[in-house]
Amino acid sequence: GAGVSQSPRYKVAKRGQDVALRCDPISGHVSLFWYQQALGQGPEFLTYFQNEAQLDKSGLPSDRFFAERPEGSVSTLKIQRTQQEDSAVYLCASSLALGRGRVGYTFGSGTRLTVV
Amino acid sequence: GENVGLHLPTLSVQEGDNSIINCAYSNSASDYFIWYKQESGKGPQFIIDIRSNMDKRQGQRVTVLLNKTVKHLSLQIAATQPGDSAVYFCAEKVGQAGTALIFGKGTTLSVSS
Numbered sequence: 001g002a003g004v005s006q007s008p009r010y011k012v013a014k015r016g017q018d019v020a021l022r023c024d025p026i027s028g029h030v031s032l033f034w035y036q037q038a039l040g041q042g043p044e045f046l047t048y049f050q051n052e053a054q055l056d057k058s059g060l061p062s063d064r065f066f067a068e069r070p071e072g073s074v075s076t077l078k079i080q081r082t083q084q085e086d087s088a089v090y091l092c093a094s095s096l097a098l099g100r101g102r103v104g105y106t107f108g109s110g111t112r113l114t115v116v
Numbered sequence: 117g118e119n120v121g122l123h124l125p126t127l128s129v130q131e132g133d134n135s136i137i138n139c140a141y142s143n144s145a146s147d148y149f150i151w152y153k154q155e156s157g158k159g160p161q162f163i164i165d166i167r168s169n170m171d172k173r174q175g176q177r178v179t180v181l182l183n184k185t186v187k188h189l190s191l192q193i194a195a196t197q198p199g200d201s202a203v204y205f206c207a208e209k210v211g212q213a214g215t216a217l218i219f220g221k222g223t224t225l226s227v228s229s
Contacts, residue, residue: 004159033216042205042219043160059216091159105150105217107159 002026004108006092012114013082021077021111025094029106034067034077035091037110043091049075082115089113123221131229135193139206139220144187146208150217151180151191155202163191163204193225201227 005024013019025032031050035043036059045059051072060067064082069075079086089110096104129135141149147168152160166173166180166189173180179192189206203224207217 040222042207042222043217044219045216048216056216093159104162107152107161109157109159 004092004094004106006090006108006111008111009109010112010114012116015083015115016081017115018078018080019082019113021079021090021113023075023077023092023094023108025073025075025092026096026106027073029094029096030072031095031097032069032075033093033095033105034075035093035107036061037089037091039088046077046090079113082113084115087113087115124223125221126224126226128226128228129196131196131198131227133196135191135196135200135225135227137191137193137204137223137225139189139191139223141187141189141206141208141220142218143208143210144184145210146218147211148209149180149182149189150207150209151178151189152205152207152219153200153202154205154222160205196225196227198227198229201225 007022033048034046036046037043047067048056049069052069064080066078089112091107091110093105093107123138150165151163153163154160164175164178164180166182171182177194181190203222205222206220209215209217
């Protein structure tokens with residue numbers, strides 16, 4: 001497709017349940033980012049991939065959060081043993097750029113996760 | 117003192133007015149800045165960007181001004197339209213493409229006709 005696609009759009013999980021969120025970036029985009037956006041706040045960085053390599057995971061809030069991009073295209077963000085504070089919109093963004101210069105990040109519409 | 121432009125969480129304007137949205141960024145080493153528009157239920161949408169070696173950049177109906185002395189960024193929207201109603205975020209980046217964006221506090225723009 002022409003844009004970044006995320007699924008599911010909405011996910012309700014019971015506390016303690018594991019969830020997996022999927023991101024299909026724009027074809028050919030090398031860089032892929034995950035962000036977490038709490039209600040009423042700006043997005044906050046979680047992790048970054050360059051192709052299949054996870055180069056920065058400094059924003060992952062705990063070891064319950066895990067992300068992968070095994071073939072350098074589709075990425076999955078997994079949250080284990082979900083807690084209420086994990087409730088947020090999870091945004092994926094992709095970019096063609098590798099080096100310095102203008103970076104055209106394209107965001108998906110996000111997955112809204114609600115933990116009950 | 118110098119007027120650096122206060123960040124307002126909400127801004128209400130009439131259709132046809134010009135809008136100015138302000139942002140204070142955090143890192144003096146940031147070298148790239150982006151303004152995003154986010155509508156309800158959607159991801160942030162790119163509006164305009166500017167590099168730190170510039171102080172002004174214009175797009176279609178939008179202008180971004182950068183004041184590095186006081187670490188201040190502003191977005192000007194000319195002839196604001198109802199379709200411009202959304203939350204606007206500024207974002208800053210340091211270094212190479214893989215560096216994360218740091219988003220500022222959003223401003224909710226409401227345009228009444």
